[in-house]
Amino acid sequence: MNLAVYIGRRLLLLPGMLVGITLLTFVISHAVPADPVAANLGDQAAANPETVAAFRHRWGLDRPVPQQYLIYVWRLVHGDMGMSISTHQPVATDLGQDLPATVELAFAAMLISVAVGIPLGIVAGVRRDTAVDQIARSSSLIGVSMPVFWLGLVALLVFYAWLGWAPSAGQLSPRLSRPPVVTGFVVVDALLAGESDVARDALSHLVLPALVLSSYSIGVITRMMRGSMLDVLGEDYVRTARAKGLPGLRVTLRHAARNALLPVITIVGLSFGGLLSGAVITETVFAWPGLGSYAFRSATSLDFPAIMGVGIVVASVYVFANLLVDIAYAVADPRIRMG
Amino acid sequence: MLPRPFVRSPLAVAALVVVVAWFAVAVAAPLIAPAPPLAQDIAQRLAPPGPQHWLGTDPLGRDILSRVLYGARISIPVGMAAVALAVLLGTLVGGIAGGTGGAVDEAIMRATDLMLAFPTVILAMIISAALGAGVWNAVLAIMVAWWPSYARFARGLVLAARGREYVEAARAVGASTLRVFGRHILVNVVSPIVILSTLDVGHAILTFASLSFLGLGPPPQIPEWGSMIASGRDYLVQWWISTFPGLAILTLVLALNLVGDSLRDALDPRLRRL
Numbered sequence: 001m002n003l004a005v006y007i008g009r010r011l012l013l014l015p016g017m018l019v020g021i022t023l024l025t026f027v028i029s030h031a032v033p034a035d036p037v038a039a040n041l042g043d044q045a046a047a048n049p050e051t052v053a054a055f056r057h058r059w060g061l062d063r064p065v066p067q068q069y070l071i072y073v074w075r076l077v078h079g080d081m082g083m084s085i086s087t088h089q090p091v092a093t094d095l096g097q098d099l100p101a102t103v104e105l106a107f108a109a110m111l112i113s114v115a116v117g118i119p120l121g122i123v124a125g126v127r128r129d130t131a132v133d134q135i136a137r138s139s140s141l142i143g144v145s146m147p148v149f150w151l152g153l154v155a156l157l158v159f160y161a162w163l164g165w166a167p168s169a170g171q172l173s174p175r176l177s178r179p180p181v182v183t184g185f186v187v188v189d190a191l192l193a194g195e196s197d198v199a200r201d202a203l204s205h206l207v208l209p210a211l212v213l214s215s216y217s218i219g220v221i222t223r224m225m226r227g228s229m230l231d232v233l234g235e236d237y238v239r240t241a242r243a244k245g246l247p248g249l250r251v252t253l254r255h256a257a258r259n260a261l262l263p264v265i266t267i268v269g270l271s272f273g274g275l276l277s278g279a280v281i282t283e284t285v286f287a288w289p290g291l292g293s294y295a296f297r298s299a300t301s302l303d304f305p306a307i308m309g310v311g312i313v314v315a316s317v318y319v320f321a322n323l324l325v326d327i328a329y330a331v332a333d334p335r336i337r338m339g
Numbered sequence: 340m341l342p343r344p345f346v347r348s349p350l351a352v353a354a355l356v357v358v359v360a361w362f363a364v365a366v367a368a369p370l371i372a373p374a375p376p377l378a379q380d381i382a383q384r385l386a387p388p389g390p391q392h393w394l395g396t397d398p399l400g401r402d403i404l405s406r407v408l409y410g411a412r413i414s415i416p417v418g419m420a421a422v423a424l425a426v427l428l429g430t431l432v433g434g435i436a437g438g439t440g441g442a443v444d445e446a447i448m449r450a451t452d453l454m455l456a457f458p459t460v461i462l463a464m465i466i467s468a469a470l471g472a473g474v475w476n477a478v479l480a481i482m483v484a485w486w487p488s489y490a491r492f493a494r495g496l497v498l499a500a501r502g503r504e505y506v507e508a509a510r511a512v513g514a515s516t517l518r519v520f521g522r523h524i525l526v527n528v529v530s531p532i533v534i535l536s537t538l539d540v541g542h543a544i545l546t547f548a549s550l551s552f553l554g555l556g557p558p559p560q561i562p563e564w565g566s567m568i569a570s571g572r573d574y575l576v577q578w579w580i581s582t583f584p585g586l587a588i589l590t591l592v593l594a595l596n597l598v599g600d601s602l603r604d605a606l607d608p609r610l611r612r613l
Contacts, residue, residue, distance in 0.1 A: 020453040028465060141600070145593035147545055149552045150568050150585030153575070157582075161575050277458035281549055285572070299464035300554050307468045315456040322456075 006330050010323055021315045022076060025308050026069050081312070082305035086298065091309035094294060099313065100184025101171060102283065102290035106275040108210035113217035114268060120218075121225020121264075122257050125233065136222055143219030148278050152212045152285035159208060166208045169287035173201050209286040213278050217271045224267045228260040235259075262333055269325030273318040342605040351601030357594035365411035372405035376562040385577050395579035397570060403579060406562035407587050413563050414591070417474060418544035421481035426536045428482065429489025434528065436490065437497030438520055448494070451487035459484040459546055460553070467555040474557045477550045481543055492535065496528040503527075538603065541595030548588050564588050 056062045063071070075081070081091035117140075124136035159166035167173060171186055176198050179189040187206060190199035232238060233256050241251045276291075283292030291310055298306035345351050364371070373393070374380075384400035386392050394403040436447040457465075463480030470476045500506060501524060509519050550556050551565030559566055564584040571581030 016449075017453065017456070020449065021456060024453055024457075028469065141596055142589075142593060145541065145545070145589060145596050147548055147552075147565070147568070147585055147588045147592075149549060149565075150581065150588065153568065153572065153581050154585065157575050157578050273456075273458055277460045280458075280460050280464075281553065284553065295461065295464055296553055299468045302468050302471075304468055307464055311457060311461050311465050314458060314461050318456045318458070 003330060007327055010326055014319070014323060017319045018316065019073075021312060021319070022073050023069070025312055025315075026072050029304065029308055030065070030068075076312070081309040084298070084306040084309075085303045086301045086306065087303075091306050094306065095291065095309050095313055098289065098291045098294045100290075101186075101288060102276070102279050102292060104185040104187070105206065105209055105213060105283070105288060105290060106272065106279050108206055109213035109217065109275055109279075110268070110272060112210055112214040113221050113271070116214070117218045117221030118225050118261070118264065121222045122229055122252070122260075124222065124226040125229025125260070126252055126256075128230065133226075136226065140219035140222040143215045143222075146215055148212060148216060149281045149285050151215055152209070152282055155208055155212050156285070167201070167205050169285075171202065171205055171289055172198070173205075176201055209282050209288055212285075213275060213282045216278055217275060220267060220271055220274075221264060224264050225260065228263050229256060232256045232260040262329070265328055265332065266325055269321050269328075272321045273314075276314050276317065342602075345601050345605040348601055350597060351605075354594040354597035354601070357590060358598055361411055361591045361594070362415065364408050365415045368408045368412050372402075372408045374402040374405045376406045376409040377401065377560060378405075385574070385580075387577070388579055394583045395577070397567070397580050398574065398577075403567075403583055406567060407564070407583050409562040410564045410567065410584060410587060411591070413474070413557065413561065414544050414547060414588070417478055417547050418540045421478045421485070421543045421547065422536050422539050424478065424482040425485035426489050426532060429486040430493045430528065430532055432486065433490035433493030434497055434520075434525070437494035437501070438524070444494070447490070451490050454484070454487040457484070460549060463546075463550050463555055464553070467550075472555045472558075477547055477556050480550065480555075481546055485539075485543075489532065489536070493528055493532060496531060497524055500524045500527045534602070538596075538599035541592040541599065544595070545588065545592050 053062075079092045081095070083089070084091050084094055087094055120136050120140075124133040127133055156166070156169065160168055172178060178186060179193040179195055179198055182189050182192050186202040187199055190196070190202055235256075238251060238256050241255045242248075246255075279288075279290065280292035280295055282288065283290045284296045287293070291313070295307060295310040297303070298310065378401065380392075380396060380400040380402070382400070383392065383396050385398060386396045386400075388395045392402050392404065394407065396402055397406070432447060432451075436444045459481065462484045463477065466480040466483065467473075467476055470479075506519060506523050509523050514522070547556065548563075548565035548568075551563050552569045554566070554569065556566055557563050559570065564587055567584040568581040571577065574580050
């Protein structure tokens with residue numbers, strides 16, 4: 001099977017997954033004991049039978065359930081996720097505003113995790129059972145055992161309140177205005193607009209939450225990379241390369257690490273979903289104006305359309321991330337697409 | 340009783356001692372806590388750690404040490420219950436998928452793919468927004484989010500066991516499908532799953548604390564670690580309010596993970612070098 005056919009097959013599965021996601025969210029939103037009429041209209045309007053009938057008709061609640069699902073999907077395809085009960089704005093508009101901040105945070109955390117986790121995993125694997133290995137193993141175990149919200153508070157306490165190194169919570173200092181939106185990423189937009197002081201300020205706000213958010217995935221990636229290195233270092237081709245007299249560093253990087261990286265790609269892709277989960281919590285600690293803060297506000301105010309919108313967006317991002325991982329994997333390893 | 344490589348590792352033994360100590364605290368909290376967890380000492384509100392209140396007091400003048408000790412009574416059972424329920428549901432569904440095969444198997448596996456696309460916290464928020472916050476709904480959320488991974492694991496084990504010679508032999512001598520499944524397949528599925536699931540209790544405790552921190556757990560007066568940390572958010576300078584419950588979570592979860600890792604290494608020699 002060649003690469004194009006493999007990618008084509010994976011793409012064919014995508015609509016199925018997206019239909020599944022909408023079906024699942026539809027079922028959940030219809031299994032909810034809370035009455036959407038009462039939730040959306042308020043007590044006074046709900047007492048008026050005409051208003052209720054009009055509402056039910058408008059949202060298709062008076063039709064058979066399969067038809068309701070089709071209406072639901074039709075609306076979704078047209079970018080209509082309903083109105084948020086708390087912000088009184090379309091959910092899609094809210095999400096469009098908040099998603100870039102979350103992606104910026106998750107992406108920064110991912111960069112940090114890869115930049116720290118992979119070298120650390122390689123060194124720990126090569127220098128197995130030495131002090132470096134012990135430090136790498138225990139710090140990654142602490143990373144996965146740490147409550148990320150607590151780490152965030154401690155980081156704010158130490159670096160903001162005590163040392164004064166980090167700026168306060170938020171995405172930008174209040175005295176600065178946001179650069180014109182191009183990508184939605186404040187750091188990138190500020191650079192594009194040539195406002196270097198805004199970019200520097202935004203970057204300084206990004207560092208602490210991104211570091212906190214990366215604590216978990218650094219641990220996961222380090223452990224995975226170390227294990228994968230140990231597997232590969234025992235392979236015949238590594239022994240052959242050494243026997244040929246190649247320098248140790250060259251064997252480690254070119255022959256071992258390159259091959260050990262393969263299974264780690266999967267973990268990196270999958271941990272992007274975990275990062276989105278972690279972002280929800282990190283954002284509430286750092287008052288980061290993203291999807292997580294929005295989800296938190298919606299969940300606590302029982303804003304059901306809003307929280308469903310977050311669910312759909314996050315699940316779709318996860319499905320796409322998985323697809324990219326699978327394709328990257330197939331490009332890197334011909335055995336996958338042949339199998 | 341414990342495997343020898345486990346007993347030989349000082350770190351693993353130390354971690355086990357910490358886990359046992361936390362279990363003991365959960366049982367004995369009313370006996371060892373210096374004050375009832377809800378008792379308010381208004382004159383002493385926001386008191387720093389000192390001789391009267393070892394770990395200080397919170398904004399309502401409640402003793403933090405007592406609340407941290409009582410917190411173990413919620414986190415440990417909740418973590419265990421959430422994992423147990425997810426394992427039960429996952430094994431059942433995965434067993435059915437692996438046992439029947441065909442279209443049923445395919446449908447169940449696609450459903451698990453789908454569930455796994457929703458991050459736990461988001462799923463829990465959806466469930467809480469629909470059903471309301473509370474300990475039970477948080478447990479339910481973790482169960483709903485986690486059963487698919489157990490289902491996939493159980494299915495793999497069932498499929499592996501189905502192909503073994505002793506299953507074929509049982510069939511050949513005329514054992515009924517139900518008997519083959521119950522007596523020959525199930526027993527080989529249960530023990531790896533139980534081991535795997537005990538490794539996840541730490542993770543479940545961490546997830547529960549996160550949900551509780553977000554306000555999706557028990558009501559705020561209940562002494563629970565996640566919500567105690569949340570109550571310290573507006574009091575950064577009074578660092579002790581959120582620091583100590585956080586350390587409680589960290590020590591318990593780290594110890595559970597260490598025990599789990601060491602146990603896995605000891606039980607599976609093939610993985611020991613990892």
